[in-house]
Amino acid sequence: MQRISQLASHLTKTHPKTFLRNFTSKMASNNSNIHLYTVGTPNGIKVSILLEELGLPYKVTPISFSKNEQKEPWFLEINPNGRIPALTDTLPDGTPINLFESGSIMQYLVDRYDTEHKVSYPRGSKEGYEVNNWLHWQMGGLGPMQGQANHFFRYAPEKIQYGIDRYQNETRRLYSVMERQLEKGDYLVGDRATIADFACWGWVAAHHWAGVSLDEFPKLEAWLHRLLERPGVEKGRHVPSPHTAFDMKNKSEEELEKEAEKSKAWVQAGMKADAKK
Amino acid sequence: MTATLNPPKPIRVWLTPPGPNGWKTIFLLEELSLNYVFKSFRFDDVKKPPFIDINPNGRIPAIEDPNTGLTLWESGAINQYLIEQYDTEKRLTFDDVINRNLCNQFLQFQMSGQGPYYGQCGWFQHLHAEKIQSAIDRYSNEIKRVLGVLEIVLSKKGEHEQWLVGDKMTYADMAFVPWNSRLSEVLMQLWDEVFEGTPRVRAWHEKMVELPSWKRAMEHRARLMDEQGLQWNGVPKGIETFTEYEEKIEKGEMKYD
Numbered sequence A: 001m002q003r004i005s006q007l008a009s010h011l012t013k014t015h016p017k018t019f020l021r022n023f024t025s026k027m028a029s030n031n032s033n034i035h036l037y038t039v040g041t042p043n044g045i046k047v048s049i050l051l052e053e054l055g056l057p058y059k060v061t062p063i064s065f066s067k068n069e070q071k072e073p074w075f076l077e078i079n080p081n082g083r084i085p086a087l088t089d090t091l092p093d094g095t096p097i098n099l100f101e102s103g104s105i106m107q108y109l110v111d112r113y114d115t116e117h118k119v120s121y122p123r124g125s126k127e128g129y130e131v132n133n134w135l136h137w138q139m140g141g142l143g144p145m146q147g148q149a150n151h152f153f154r155y156a157p158e159k160i161q162y163g164i165d166r167y168q169n170e171t172r173r174l175y176s177v178m179e180r181q182l183e184k185g186d187y188l189v190g191d192r193a194t195i196a197d198f199a200c201w202g203w204v205a206a207h208h209w210a211g212v213s214l215d216e217f218p219k220l221e222a223w224l225h226r227l228l229e230r231p232g233v234e235k236g237r238h239v240p241s242p243h244t245a246f247d248m249k250n251k252s253e254e255e256l257e258k259e260a261e262k263s264k265a266w267v268q269a270g271m272k273a274d275a276k277k
Numbered sequence B: 001m002t003a004t005l006n007p008p009k010p011i012r013v014w015l016t017p018p019g020p021n022g023w024k025t026i027f028l029l030e031e032l033s034l035n036y037v038f039k040s041f042r043f044d045d046v047k048k049p050p051f052i053d054i055n056p057n058g059r060i061p062a063i064e065d066p067n068t069g070l071t072l073w074e075s076g077a078i079n080q081y082l083i084e085q086y087d088t089e090k091r092l093t094f095d096d097v098i099n100r101n102l103c104n105q106f107l108q109f110q111m112s113g114q115g116p117y118y119g120q121c122g123w124f125q126h127l128h129a130e131k132i133q134s135a136i137d138r139y140s141n142e143i144k145r146v147l148g149v150l151e152i153v154l155s156k157k158g159e160h161e162q163w164l165v166g167d168k169m170t171y172a173d174m175a176f177v178p179w180n181s182r183l184s185e186v187l188m189q190l191w192d193e194v195f196e197g198t199p200r201v202r203a204w205h206e207k208m209v210e211l212p213s214w215k216r217a218m219e220h221r222a223r224l225m226d227e228q229g230l231q232w233n234g235v236p237k238g239i240e241t242f243t244e245y246e247e248k249i250e251k252g253e254m255k256y257d
């Protein structure tokens, strides 16, 4: 009963921490009503970067991992997978749409709103398929593998050297694949920054947290900074909270360990909860 | 049951037979009855030319479509290309905005939520030499969680629409089949234990493996595995463990007639 009333209150009221972005700029047409549920992680900032790049007005609700909000019934209504990001919007005919998986959210947004193809290519074009190729590579490879490196290097309850090595090496290998691609041009596909670049950006920016250095990857490092110069990337990376990935390099291992403690608590609690089911 | 647009020249599908991801693409090609040929090769060569020139990431599958001149890798991206290009009747997808995006969403959930964790679980369970229980537990629990998410999705659908999107099977449903078929070996559990608490997921999965297209895909797999003399886990007959296999590849000791 309590759950139901909680859910109802969330559907009727706005979350107390919800805030607005870009509402002063020209309103997007066609019933647009974008609402992003997010945290300032590599997967979360993909979407805010894209929204800023496109200059779209949107509502943001920051989710609190330490309160396990991503597993609350009202959030699971939007994303049964209990992970951020998630996005809701209204279609031109008034029907609501809910989406999860950062990659599919990005594709939805460019399909609908990037009609001038500033950060995408037309659907069905060769470059369009190639962007999809790299997007899937990020979603199925770079994200999960660097995520596992973070896990074994920063969050795991016991230190397992093999786990650390395995996923740091795989992350390094994946970086080298990007490095080779960037030897051919400034962006992953063609002549412009696309959602494939934005999808990878937050992960590469967080390399130090995973314990991987960019020293061997000069093209990748140049790409990282090339993108950072874009106003959209700069704004979007700080949603919903300041982006701290670059500060990590200046911290001592002790300070980093302290940082990790905060995440350790909720990550390990989540693992325990899943183990009981 | 034929797609309206069948490519006149066969699509070349590069794969090494053991891994599940290649079969995701073959399942779709079979279901759409598209014209394709296998470029089956050994795992030993996955990070070497000619394959590395086709896919710089050195992972299977990859396709070359001589009809459009396109080379693609990443099974999810390949399957979406095949659907857009050749499923012109939208038999395994939808045309409206919502359902089209939902198919994409569930495909990406498969790519990023199912594949990587099943893969890591299988690795720690069978291929890694040393038994690391906490890693096996981490990934087994994640698999159970993913099955639970799918169960919730299906439980919200009506009795006659037990599919992830809309009221028919789409390429998103099909994408889950290759890894779910491996659940018993990945979790080291009996089929009944695997699906404890997720009866809808079981029924959904079992409906799809009954399709002639999946059966044909698995016949091809058996033949190609045999051709390379591979055991069930992808290790060549006569070699004990995957570690030993990797060492032999490394040292250039894998010789074939």
Ligand SMILES: N[C@@H](CCC(=O)N[C@@H](CS)C(=O)NCC(=O)O)C(=O)O
Residues within 6 Å of the ligand: A039, A041, A042, A043, A044, A070, A082, A083, A084, A085, A100, A101, A102, A103, A139, A143, A270, B112, B113
């Ligand atoms: N493939 C998903 C991954 C999302 C993901 O891993 N989200 C993390 C934060 S970066 C999360 O919400 N974790 C919460 C949890 O596991 O409880 C996507 O790209 O959207």
Ligand SMILES: N[C@@H](CCC(=O)N[C@@H](CS)C(=O)NCC(=O)O)C(=O)O
Residues within 6 Å of the ligand: A041, A042, A043, A139, A143, A144, A145, A146, A147, A148, A151, A267, A270, A271, B112
């Ligand atoms: N439940 C997660 C909590 C940590 C988490 O969500 N990590 C995210 C990064 S913030 C992740 O690894 N995502 C994988 C992906 O993006 O595919 C776990 O145990 O790994």
